[in-house]
Amino acid sequence: MSVSGTSTPGEARLIDGKGFANRLTQDIAEDVRTFYARHQVTPGLAVVLVGNDPASEVYVRNKALQTHRAGMRSFMHMLPETTSQEELLALIGRLNVDPEIHGILVQLPLPGGLDPVAVTNAIDPRKDVDGLGVVNAGRLALGLPGIVPCTPLGCLLLLKSYVGDLRGLNAMVVGASNLVGRPMAQLLLREGCTVTVAHIDTRNPQALARQADILVVATGCSGLVTGEWIKPGATVIDVGISRVRLDNGKTRLVGDVVFDEARRIAGQITPVPGGVGPMTIACLLRNTMQAARELVEGAGGGV
Numbered sequence: 001m002s003v004s005g006t007s008t009p010g011e012a013r014l015i016d017g018k019g020f021a022n023r024l025t026q027d028i029a030e031d032v033r034t035f036y037a038r039h040q041v042t043p044g045l046a047v048v049l050v051g052n053d054p055a056s057e058v059y060v061r062n063k064a065l066q067t068h069r070a071g072m073r074s075f076m077h078m079l080p081e082t083t084s085q086e087e088l089l090a091l092i093g094r095l096n097v098d099p100e101i102h103g104i105l106v107q108l109p110l111p112g113g114l115d116p117v118a119v120t121n122a123i124d125p126r127k128d129v130d131g132l133g134v135v136n137a138g139r140l141a142l143g144l145p146g147i148v149p150c151t152p153l154g155c156l157l158l159l160k161s162y163v164g165d166l167r168g169l170n171a172m173v174v175g176a177s178n179l180v181g182r183p184m185a186q187l188l189l190r191e192g193c194t195v196t197v198a199h200i201d202t203r204n205p206q207a208l209a210r211q212a213d214i215l216v217v218a219t220g221c222s223g224l225v226t227g228e229w230i231k232p233g234a235t236v237i238d239v240g241i242s243r244v245r246l247d248n249g250k251t252r253l254v255g256d257v258v259f260d261e262a263r264r265i266a267g268q269i270t271p272v273p274g275g276v277g278p279m280t281i282a283c284l285l286r287n288t289m290q291a292a293r294e295l296v297e298g299a300g301g302g303v
């Protein structure tokens, strides 16, 4: 490991998101037991899924499984595609005042006709474990404690563990979504990085990426980032996850980065699957534990 954020090229070290997420989940399970002993309260997470997108159903089921592994309670709300905005807002209103619920997540994207901004902001900011509402997003932008979106938080925990001190490093975030790119850029800025955000209108993103000690890619565009984008020895975090069909008819998960090229140039890199995905879920549990603490103990804090 190197504190400069780069190391000698050759074969990149694999960043083991799955192993890290497993250890994090075990630590959270310990926190859940301690919290129960103190307050006789078990943290509860409500996950709301509208419609039946098969990929979303897989993630939602995985979330419920991991929630139970951490000793938390999981409340699933599977709503039909035809759910109205009023019905969805009414459900969130009930979850907001339910003392058994400490975290609420509405799986995105929502079916057409439902307004994700209105829905996200209907969640009590104290229960907004996705950190996507204006209160938590604003807190992050101002450098105040709050709930940080799960995927960027997971990426940051990996970076802090595998790179160390990020101060002064050049970081580039490819993708400017509210879910990942923007909050990721805010977190890296807070850690002292010099941050560049590339988006759909960015000219020559490849040249900018080649300057980056840390490259976080979150576009959902598989194969976008080739070897030529990568500074030798850089740390590459691949947030993308797409299912592609192979010649033999089977499907495979791939990221936004051409892994076999990148791994010969990067210093360290996250695989897909087994990289950022499991960290997202572990951080959701971490945020739910944090929300339960603040709701029950009235403690401030956060990351």
Ligand SMILES: Nc1nc(=O)c2c([nH]1)NC[C@@H]1CN(c3ccc(C(=O)N[C@@H](CCC(=O)O)C(=O)O)cc3)C=[N+]21
Pocket (backbone or CB within 6 Å): 058, 059, 062, 105, 106, 107, 108, 109, 130, 150, 151, 241, 253, 272, 273, 274, 275, 276, 277, 278, 280, 281
């Ligand atoms: N409000 C909201 N918050 C989210 O955090 C959110 C969302 N909506 N909508 C969908 C995306 C996607 N997402 C993933 C979570 C875990 C894996 C994951 O565990 N992936 C495994 C593989 C899973 C598999 O085999 O399909 C891995 O990368 O190793 C992937 C993707 C969270 N999202």
